[in-house]
Amino acid sequence: MTVGAPDPLDVVRALRGGVATLDALAARMHLPRDELVWALEEALRQGWAVSSDPGCGPQGVCATGAPVVYAITDTGRRAAL
DSSP: OOSSSOOHHHHHHHHTTOOBOHHHHHHHHTSOGGGTHHHHHHHHHHTSEEESOTTSOTTOOOSSSOOOOEEEOHHHHHHTO
């Protein structure tokens, strides 16, 4: 992981450990969740990660649904090498 703000590849590398909610990802990376939002949005935009509910924002909270789970894609696996 990089020093300072995480970049999208940091998020993708953390997702190699398995699917995660934003809170779980923050815990895995030892960072406040607010610091991950931009990097997660960029990883999603690049196609390196996928959301279980693309209609929800990166905060992963929808009005009535379960928390959003994020996973690495095959493209993300190749990018994170």
